[in-house]
Amino acid sequence: MKRLLKNKKLTKTVSVMLAVVMAVGLFAGCGKKSGGSSSETLNIFVWTEYVPDSAFEKFEEETGIHCNVSTYSSNEDMLAKVKSESEGTYDIVLPSDYMVEQLIAQDMLMELDSSKLTNLGNINEAYLNPSYDPGNKYSVPYQGGVAAIAVNTAKVDKEITSYDDLFDPALKNSIVALDDYRAVIGMTARSMGYSMNETDSAKLKEIEEKLLTLKDNIKLYDSDSPKSALISGDCTVGFVWSAEIAMSMAENKDIEVVYPKEGPYVFMDNWNILKGCKNYDAAMKFINFMLDSETAQMVSEEFPYLCPNEAAVKAMGEEYSGNPAKNPPEDVIAAGEYVSNLDTDTLAVYDEMWTKLKK
Amino acid sequence: MDKKISRHEWKSNLLPALVMAGPVTLVLVFLVAVPLVYVGVMSFCSIDEYYNVVFKFSTENYVRLLNADYLKIYGQSLAMAFITTVLCILVGYPFSYLIARTKSKRKTLLYMLVIIPFWTNSLIRIYGWRTFLGTNGWLNGLLQFLHLTGEPVDFLFRQGTTVLGMVYCLIPFMILPLYTAIEKLDGSLLEASADLGARPFATFFQVILPLTSSGIFSGSIMVFIPCLGYFFVADILGGGNSDVIGNLIERQFQSGNNWPLGAALSIILIVMTLVLVKLYQKVGGDMDNLGV
Numbered sequence: 001m002k003r004l005l006k007n008k009k010l011t012k013t014v015s016v017m018l019a020v021v022m023a024v025g026l027f028a029g030c031g032k033k034s035g036g037s038s039s040e041t042l043n044i045f046v047w048t049e050y051v052p053d054s055a056f057e058k059f060e061e062e063t064g065i066h067c068n069v070s071t072y073s074s075n076e077d078m079l080a081k082v083k084s085e086s087e088g089t090y091d092i093v094l095p096s097d098y099m100v101e102q103l104i105a106q107d108m109l110m111e112l113d114s115s116k117l118t119n120l121g122n123i124n125e126a127y128l129n130p131s132y133d134p135g136n137k138y139s140v141p142y143q144g145g146v147a148a149i150a151v152n153t154a155k156v157d158k159e160i161t162s163y164d165d166l167f168d169p170a171l172k173n174s175i176v177a178l179d180d181y182r183a184v185i186g187m188t189a190r191s192m193g194y195s196m197n198e199t200d201s202a203k204l205k206e207i208e209e210k211l212l213t214l215k216d217n218i219k220l221y222d223s224d225s226p227k228s229a230l231i232s233g234d235c236t237v238g239f240v241w242s243a244e245i246a247m248s249m250a251e252n253k254d255i256e257v258v259y260p261k262e263g264p265y266v267f268m269d270n271w272n273i274l275k276g277c278k279n280y281d282a283a284m285k286f287i288n289f290m291l292d293s294e295t296a297q298m299v300s301e302e303f304p305y306l307c308p309n310e311a312a313v314k315a316m317g318e319e320y321s322g323n324p325a326k327n328p329p330e331d332v333i334a335a336g337e338y339v340s341n342l343d344t345d346t347l348a349v350y351d352e353m354w355t356k357l358k359k
Numbered sequence: 360m361d362k363k364i365s366r367h368e369w370k371s372n373l374l375p376a377l378v379m380a381g382p383v384t385l386v387l388v389f390l391v392a393v394p395l396v397y398v399g400v401m402s403f404c405s406i407d408e409y410y411n412v413v414f415k416f417s418t419e420n421y422v423r424l425l426n427a428d429y430l431k432i433y434g435q436s437l438a439m440a441f442i443t444t445v446l447c448i449l450v451g452y453p454f455s456y457l458i459a460r461t462k463s464k465r466k467t468l469l470y471m472l473v474i475i476p477f478w479t480n481s482l483i484r485i486y487g488w489r490t491f492l493g494t495n496g497w498l499n500g501l502l503q504f505l506h507l508t509g510e511p512v513d514f515l516f517r518q519g520t521t522v523l524g525m526v527y528c529l530i531p532f533m534i535l536p537l538y539t540a541i542e543k544l545d546g547s548l549l550e551a552s553a554d555l556g557a558r559p560f561a562t563f564f565q566v567i568l569p570l571t572s573s574g575i576f577s578g579s580i581m582v583f584i585p586c587l588g589y590f591f592v593a594d595i596l597g598g599g600n601s602d603v604i605g606n607l608i609e610r611q612f613q614s615g616n617n618w619p620l621g622a623a624l625s626i627i628l629i630v631m632t633l634v635l636v637k638l639y640q641k642v643g644g645d646m647d648n649l650g651v
Contacts, residue, residue, distance in 0.1 A: 073613075074613060074614050076410065076613065076614060076615075076616035077613055077614075077616075079409075079410060079616070080410070080616060080618075083411070102409060105409070106409055173513065179599060179614075180614065181614065181615075218599075218600070219513075219515075219516050219598055219600075220515075220516050220598035220599065220600075221594075221598060221599030221600075222598070222599075232493050232494060232495050232496075233493075233494045233495055233511075234493050234494045234495075234515055234516075341408070343408060344406060344407070344408055348423075351615055351617070352423075352426075352428065355428045355429065355432070355607075356428050358432075358599060358600075358602050358606075359428050359431045359432050359435070359602070
């Protein structure tokens with residue numbers, strides 16, 4: 001090695017070559033970006049691991065509109081970033097139900113022109129006209145799901161049918177739970193027959209007591225990819241998103257999905273256009289494209305969450321409908337509850353509970 | 360001639376000073392002082408119902424952070440940092456001694472063994488540990504193959520595993536200052552010690568250790584302080600069951616979305632760091648050895 005390096009000519013050649021490679025890389029990077037700015041561009045801000053690249057590529061091919069995609073991993077994270085940037089930095093966002101309500105309340109959204117949403121008819125009526133956005137003035141549903149229970153039947157003898165069963169001491173050190181305080185505290189509340197959005201301080205005290213008994217059972221908190229711990233067998237029970245269970249079932253045949261009899265935590269994510277959007281027509285085109293049944297199928301293949309697109313569900317047939325983890329039964333959804341916005345004082349109580357659980 | 364010199368003097372006072380110290384000052388003011396003041400001011404603010412930061416003076420954040428639950432996490436974090444530091448000394452000292460005292464070509468090799476993993480992103484290396492230690496990981500596979508255990512052992516998601524990850528990530532910060540200190544050690548002092556009748560044991564504790572204590576001190580401070588903030592190690596290997604102060608801060612800036620509370624936590628961490636550095640100076644540590 002030393003002798004090689006002593007050869008100055010060689011060193012020089014190698015460094016020149018490296019410099020050329022780097023420079024080419026640099027310009028290649030520029031080319032991509034400048035290519036987009038010459039035509040129309042949309043700035044889209046979505047959840048990580050939720051919208052497949054293939055969907056954006058197909059949209060670009062069909063319309064010539066370039067998609068500039070950035071991602072976030074929590075609704076709050078999205079809100080903070082949108083607020084800290086100047087208007088027009090992001091055109092389209094994909095928040096969950098309660099966050100749509102917040103964005104509407106803060107006058108951050110543009111109304112959707114329903115005459116341009118020709119594909120809205122594909123959406124199952126059960127998912128239209130939601131309480132957080134009556135009449136779908138500002139939002140249309142993309143995908144949703146529930147926080148369900150995953151059980152590795154080869155390693156767990158106990159029969160699990162409810163959220164309440166997760167508190168059984170027999171499940172000591174075996175659960176992977178979402179690293180999400182509203183989800184875990186909400187699950188505890190539902191296991192006691194209370195609401196996920198409880199504000200009564202006496203009830204919150206009871207919820208806290210029960211929540212702390214869960215501590216010994218939880219082995220891992222993971223929201224990003226809880227399926228890995230389920231597939232590897234590191235955790236034998238999961239309180240995770242239904243789609244994560246669907247993906248882990250595909251890899252590990254012993255895993256089954258259980259919908260809690262108390263009715264689960266339900267969520268729905270929605271397409272919105274932010275105020276200050278520079279290209280409203282292109283944004284409407286994109287949203288309408290996402291409502292298309294073929295696009296919805298593409299999405300569902302990669303990220304099998306609850307699909308509100310009836311036309312796509314019909315086209316996918318048994319592959320989707322026959323899979324209990326991909327397609328939560330309608331009565332489960334009906335029995336479930338959405339997270340809603342709480343006042344800061346109550347949220348502070350929730351946050352303290354969470355700190356106690358994790359200390 | 361006189362004129363020339365006086366003009367030269369006039370120039371040399373201002374312009375060169377501005378050119379030389381100006382950029383550094385700007386960088387320090389805008390990248391260190393301003394953000395610090397910003398964090399300090401924010402820690403006294405609060406949030407409204409939409410998580411907006413409201414600039415109204417209150418000490419509520421600090422009051423919240425002094426309750427028993429938070430204190431327990433600070434304690435747990437300090438304890439884990441302490442154990443990590445001790446383990447780093449115990450493992451790092453003999454190794455540094457070995458590198459410093461090796462005369463042959465192997466010295467570079469040993470040195471590289473420390474440096475090369477350091478070039479890989481620590482997040483990736485920590486995920487590597489997770490795969491290695493998992494229920495179906497290599498270690499469990501080996502243990503079962505050798506019939507040392509029947510059932511797979513639960514290595515992951517414990518405080519001990521978090522400490523292991525921290526030791527693994529931070530040991531170069533211990534080895535490098537120790538190596539520098541041991542390298543400087545004058546061999547003739549050891550000979551003198553032996554000539555005067557000291558056994559190896561006594562030589563180590565009465566000559567070598569005091570002379571290399573500066574390395575131990577600066578290594579300790581460079582291991583201890585990051586330990587308080589390495590939230591990703593606690594997340595990935597501890598599974599959220601062994602949070603450090605860094606996890607608390609991360610949570611308030613992300614899912615909790617209470618930036619003022621997160622800012623107050625950061626200030627607490629900064630104060631802890633300052634106290635530790637002061638302590639380090641008190642015991643005779645040299646600031647130059649910290650590379651600051």
